[in-house]
Amino acid sequence: MRTLFLGNEALAQGAIDAGLSGVYAYPGTPSTEITEYIQKSKLAKELNIHSIWSVNEKTAMEAALGMSYAGKRTLTVMKHVGLNVAADVFMNMSISGVNGGLVVVVADDPSMHSSQNEQDSRFYGKFAMIPILEPSNQQEMYDLTRYAFDLSEELKLPVLLRTVTRLSHSRSFVNTQDRIAQNELKLPENTSRFALIPSYARGLYQNLLDIQPKIEAIAESSSNNTLTIGKDKSLGIIACGLGYNYLMENFEDKCPYSILKVTQYPLPRKKVKELFKTCDKILVLEEGYPLVEEMIGDYFGEDPKVIGRLSGHVNRTGELNPNIVAKSLGLKESTPKEIPAIVANRPPQLCVGCGHGDVFNALQTLIPEIGTKQVFADIGCYTLGVLPPHNIINTAIDMGASITMAKGAADAGVFPAIAIIGDSTFTHSGMTGLLDAVYEKSPITVIISDNSASAMTGAQDSAALGRLKDICLGIGVEPEHLKVIVPLSKNHEENVTLLRDEMNYKGVSVIIAQRACVQLPKERKDFIKKFNTLS
Amino acid sequence: MKTNIIIAGVGGQGILTISTILDMAAFNNNLYIKQSEVHGMSQRGGAVQSHVRISDKEVFSDLIPFGKADMIISVEPMELLRYLSYLKEDGWLITDAEPFVNIPNYPEMEDLFNKIKTYPNHLIINATEEAKKIGTSKAANVVMLGAASSLLPIDEAGLLKAITDLFNRKGERVVNINIEAFKKGQELASTVIK
Ligand SMILES: Cc1ncc(C[n+]2csc(CCOP(=O)(O)OP(=O)(O)O)c2C)c(N)n1
Ligand code: SF4
Numbered sequence: 001m002r003t004l005f006l007g008n009e010a011l012a013q014g015a016i017d018a019g020l021s022g023v024y025a026y027p028g029t030p031s032t033e034i035t036e037y038i039q040k041s042k043l044a045k046e047l048n049i050h051s052i053w054s055v056n057e058k059t060a061m062e063a064a065l066g067m068s069y070a071g072k073r074t075l076t077v078m079k080h081v082g083l084n085v086a087a088d089v090f091m092n093m094s095i096s097g098v099n100g101g102l103v104v105v106v107a108d109d110p111s112m113h114s115s116q117n118e119q120d121s122r123f124y125g126k127f128a129m130i131p132i133l134e135p136s137n138q139q140e141m142y143d144l145t146r147y148a149f150d151l152s153e154e155l156k157l158p159v160l161l162r163t164v165t166r167l168s169h170s171r172s173f174v175n176t177q178d179r180i181a182q183n184e185l186k187l188p189e190n191t192s193r194f195a196l197i198p199s200y201a202r203g204l205y206q207n208l209l210d211i212q213p214k215i216e217a218i219a220e221s222s223s224n225n226t227l228t229i230g231k232d233k234s235l236g237i238i239a240c241g242l243g244y245n246y247l248m249e250n251f252e253d254k255c256p257y258s259i260l261k262v263t264q265y266p267l268p269r270k271k272v273k274e275l276f277k278t279c280d281k282i283l284v285l286e287e288g289y290p291l292v293e294e295m296i297g298d299y300f301g302e303d304p305k306v307i308g309r310l311s312g313h314v315n316r317t318g319e320l321n322p323n324i325v326a327k328s329l330g331l332k333e334s335t336p337k338e339i340p341a342i343v344a345n346r347p348p349q350l351c352v353g354c355g356h357g358d359v360f361n362a363l364q365t366l367i368p369e370i371g372t373k374q375v376f377a378d379i380g381c382y383t384l385g386v387l388p389p390h391n392i393i394n395t396a397i398d399m400g401a402s403i404t405m406a407k408g409a410a411d412a413g414v415f416p417a418i419a420i421i422g423d424s425t426f427t428h429s430g431m432t433g434l435l436d437a438v439y440e441k442s443p444i445t446v447i448i449s450d451n452s453a454s455a456m457t458g459a460q461d462s463a464a465l466g467r468l469k470d471i472c473l474g475i476g477v478e479p480e481h482l483k484v485i486v487p488l489s490k491n492h493e494e495n496v497t498l499l500r501d502e503m504n505y506k507g508v509s510v511i512i513a514q515r516a517c518v519q520l521p522k523e524r525k526d527f528i529k530k531f532n533t534l535s
Numbered sequence: 536m537k538t539n540i541i542i543a544g545v546g547g548q549g550i551l552t553i554s555t556i557l558d559m560a561a562f563n564n565n566l567y568i569k570q571s572e573v574h575g576m577s578q579r580g581g582a583v584q585s586h587v588r589i590s591d592k593e594v595f596s597d598l599i600p601f602g603k604a605d606m607i608i609s610v611e612p613m614e615l616l617r618y619l620s621y622l623k624e625d626g627w628l629i630t631d632a633e634p635f636v637n638i639p640n641y642p643e644m645e646d647l648f649n650k651i652k653t654y655p656n657h658l659i660i661n662a663t664e665e666a667k668k669i670g671t672s673k674a675a676n677v678v679m680l681g682a683a684s685s686l687l688p689i690d691e692a693g694l695l696k697a698i699t700d701l702f703n704r705k706g707e708r709v710v711n712i713n714i715e716a717f718k719k720g721q722e723l724a725s726t727v728i729k
Contacts, residue, residue: 004558004568029575114575170571170597171558242597249596322600336601336620340650342642343616346545348581349637381579456576 014145021072022050028079031107057082071186094128101149120288236279243285284308355515358487380422400429424454466531546578559697674716681720
């Protein structure tokens with residue numbers, strides 16, 4: 001069947017058709033639509049495929065491993081920085097291996113359209129010594145996801161499928177195939193490989209090393225890695241993932257050079273060698289960091305035979321596009337029209353009526369007392385508080401870091417130290433840091449700006465709904481310093497007074513500023529009202 | 536044959552309606568398509584664009600190269616100019632006249648229109664106003680699509696079918712408003728784009 005799919009949807013449908021039993025994920029641009037597609041799919045519902053959001057990427061990946069342990073095919077999905085959170089289980093499950101097929105989908109965001117950095121997940125795959133697949137179009141998103149499950153079960157290893165923003169968020173037509181049935185429940189024959197005590201782990205690590213030649217041989221003979229020999233030997237091109245598209249965009253069917261299209265890693269060494277031997281220079285086109293270029297290039301780079309991002313022939317940072325690739329090939333380009341100076345920047349901003357704005361306003365009133373540099377924040381819509389007109393927050397590093405950075409600063413003597421964190425980020429990784437602060441009675445004031453959603457990523461449900469107060473009390477926040485306010489302009493004076501009092505407390509205070517995201521549909525807001533009794 | 540279209544606007548203005556209609560119409564006409572869109576941070580009132588590429592052969596890049604867009608369709612006049620670097624030498628600039636002002640330094644309207652008029656192939660229409668007259672300002676996007684339709688590689692019947700299919704689940708009234716909006720756009724463009 002031919003269907004129009006967003007790259008992410010093609011991947012999700014590929015997983016369903018491969019006999020998926022569950023997806024475990026935490027939202028994050030550009031990965032979010034994969035899980036959302038499965039959540040909305042009628043077929044997935046009929047098939048009883050698990051698809052409820054996890055609290056963070058680590059819990060997601062661990063649950064996925066548990067489902068795989070039970071013999072089922074499982075998908076775990078996250079954005080690139082989410083893999084940092086899940087890195088512990090990720091690295092260790094490459095040692096233990098999996099039972100049912102387990103595919104780790106990581107969506108990278110080169111150019112940082114919606115991210116704190118543009119780290120390249122292929123490094124993680126290489127670090128873990130597992131196969132990596134890197135689709136270049138929507139059809140491959142579908143096909144390679146199906147293939148990834150087979151490969152995972154053949155090798156008994158997790159497989160990393162790496163996508164990037166431009167592919168995840170681009171639509172095209174995809175031919176789908178018949179669905180295969182889900183695996184039966186089947187516990188592992190030998191469970192000891194899942195118990196990584198040192199005496200077992202040493203042997204298992206050796207196994208992982210021993211299987212490397214097989215993994216490479218599969219990539220070598222795979223039709224996912226194709227070498228096309230061209231007439232012109234002055235240049236050979238290694239085109240990874242989307243790099244291939246931009247190359248072909250420039251040449252259509254008439255590329256005179258040899259091309260190695262890389263879609264599966266480890267690198268197919270023999271094919272790379274053939275290209276290397278027959279061509280004068282090798283241009284590497286890769287989305288993200290210069291992984292391949294660094295692997296096969298010359299360390300000193302004095303007269304590099306291998307050129308790419310490191311050698312300066314391709315931009316060192318940011319995503320590729322047809323023009324960057326044209327330039328790296330020395331193709332002549334027309335000069336694009338200039339953008340007139342009257343076009344003003346239009347950065348993203350808080351929606352009109354957003355509760356985070358009222359929290360910022362209250363803090364703004366207190367800034368003369370707090371000082372401008374003592375507000376630590378986190379990742380979510382409220383990160384926009386770093387920009388005008390708010391200019392209120394100073395930090396946004398990684399999810400959860402507002403509370404822990406405030407604590408560290410307080411330990412150093414900063415007072416007051418204020419943390420602002422969203423409800424979803426709080427349950428993602430703020431809770432543990434709060435326990436650190438409670439444990440030491442650190443003088444910090446934590447504002448949980450609770451809009452009952454993970455709004456930045458498209459208003460997904462938050463596991464915090466109806467639980468924030470109990471969580472804080474359970475962690476040990478003193479009841480007299482746990483306050484709930486409603487961030488509305490009519491409550492401004494009252495909220496400022498309450499904030500001031502709590503800021504002056506020499507211990508942990510938590511203020512939950514509770515008002516649903518204005519973008520939520522009415523039914524959802526009504527549902528949330530049952531939990532948020534004040535607002 | 537390859538047609539490259541950039542659709543521009545502000546996050547929340549719903550520019551994807553235009554892209555979706557084009558996708559569906561291309562599907563009906565058995566053409567190849569790639570259509571990239573913006574999700575994430577910029578959707579909060581920031582500048583957003585969609586690249587739509589329709590062809591009778593396989594399309595490789597999801598992004599249109601600089602200088603290769605046949606037209607830029609914008610639902611907002613300043614956003615039209617943001618993507619000029621993509622426009623072909625003789626490409627078309629088509630925009631709604633209605634500004635979306637959510638920044639303090641939005642340029643003077645007169646300066647904007649004067650700038651747009653320096654490009655020979657331009658069309659500025661009051662799509663939002665016309666859509667309101669028809670029944671809802673939401674149909675402004677479809678007025679814009681109608682205005683650009685004679686430049687598209689898909690015939691009128693194909694586009695109308697896509698509009699009908701897209702709005703069907705919202706009921707006959709919505710379908711009719713959008714068809715009327717499309718025709719209004721065609722009419723407004725007819726004296727300029729020939
Ligand atoms: C480790 C990690 N996972 C996911 C994301 C993507 N992400 C950015 S903000 C956000 C949700 C924020 O929700 P919340 O804290 O409730 O704030 P809101 O956007 O609702 O204001 C997510 C999931 C990320 N940046 N880092
Ligand atoms: S989406 Fe919700 S939380 Fe984000 S800015 Fe808009 S109202 Fe605020």
